[in-house]
Amino acid sequence: MNLVVPIKLVPDLVEELVIDASGARLDPDALRLKLNEFDDHAIEQAILLKEKGAGQVTVVAPDIEGVDDALFTAAAKGADRLIKLTGNWNNGVNNHALARVFANFVETLRPELILTGVQAHNDLDGAVGPQLAEHLGMPYVGYVSGVVVFDNKAQVRKEFPGGLIAEMDVVLPAVLGIQAAEKPPRYVPISKVRATMKTAKLETFPAAELETAGAPTTVRLFQPETGARATMLAGDADAVATRLVEIFREQGIL
């Protein structure tokens, strides 16, 4: 079973987000990038599938800063092949372009199952998964939180609002958008990732031409303007706790 996991890096939201001089995008110099958390779940789900039966897991990513770490971590968890697609990623890239690049390359791997994060917090032109599926002529199911594979089909658990789950059959080859792996992504100690760096090989392939059509152009980025922001309580934990008890009293909660 040939499992392929296309991943992308996204801005780490723990850092302050700075809008650049153009006003239309985040300042790349002020960003710290990290693996899209849903892609992390996709990697985990692929490795869980591999562990349940025969299979090879290939992780594919655009070659941008920080991607080596993400790929070596995937290898330390059990991924077999690590692939970087080299191209002119400097100006950022939308999901339409990314899906085309992934489709172009992933096709050569002849995957039976493609697992990718169901979305990323910076998606502005839809998710990568369904676009990739269309390019490859495969069916797509997103918001998946569990996968079992049979001969030529996958049985997936798809989430609906409110916690309802549909058990669905999907004919393979297929693309699945992973919302959550069956188990939380495993933790690998840094020492193991370092050891993997010495043995695992990063393969590079040129990405196809970046073709960004299909995505809107952002004219302006801004912080959400809010009505009334919270009244902030100052002081240490003790002072805040004292004030909160007063507030709870006033509100009739205590």
Added chain:
Amino acid sequence: MNSDIFVVIEHLRGQVSDISYVMLAAARGMANATGGKVIAVILGHDVETLARDLAADRVLYMEHAAFADFSSDAYQRALEGVIKEHAPRAVLFGDTTMGGDVAAWLSTHLALPLVSACRTFRADAGALKFVSQICGGKMMAEGDLPAPTTLVLMVPGGYKPEQGRAAQAPELARVNAPALDDLRVTVKDYVEPAVGDVDVSKEAVVVSIGRGIQNQDNVELAEELAKALGGVVAGSRPVIDQGWLAPTRLVGKSGKAVKPKLYLALGISGAPEHVEAIGDSEMIVAINTDPAAPIFDIAKFGSQVDMLDLMPVLTEKVQQAKGL
């Protein structure tokens, strides 16, 4: 050029989802700007019931056994023809577990632009603009809605569902469904949401923990605080995905919506998928070390203290206040 706004009505097991009404409300504003009509598109059966309170000028519907459950494959094939034939100014989908499986596929397939996470629209000198909410609610992105046709995935929050409801049923027009044999995606069964010891949607005090709780051992601190306050512990998705709390305690898009007297959000950033389910709370208090956390935008009171420091102290003070 067709100036109509199409809204793909989302429904599940006979119920029209709130996001459909939100989209109809948005579509009305857009249609006023374009001079077009609001057209609801329903794939399903028993369409009369589904359509009865939609604030649309017209309903285009397709009936087929394949629409009894949601199949991305069936939806994609059915909508492809409708969109191609009418080429409306915009087609709105819910940015949900259904719309998300369909719109991006159609965008690629029909070579039409797509905007996701859209919260509101604006008409500016006749031109339509979208405003999308990205980066976990920390950024808004605004741009022109490309002409002649754009597909849009909409999130809740920008319009009230009531504005998308009408007293009178719209006129219905039937469209033939395409051949939908050999579907590659089919529903076999449903698993109902687990029923647990408590129903967080009915509690008056909810102490809700997010990733800021850091590990399972700390969950006890929240349990103690909830107990002192006479409430229950709930959590954000990462906490539930880690297995630190039962799935019944999940608050948000994929869990429960809550409306307590007090929603105490500890170490929760305030991502849109979480926030959409807590807006009916009487009072939200947020504790988060990040001053830019979007949760502070909807909280009444907030503090940047470390939740791990606060929980034991607050528990003690609450107990004292109650004379325990």
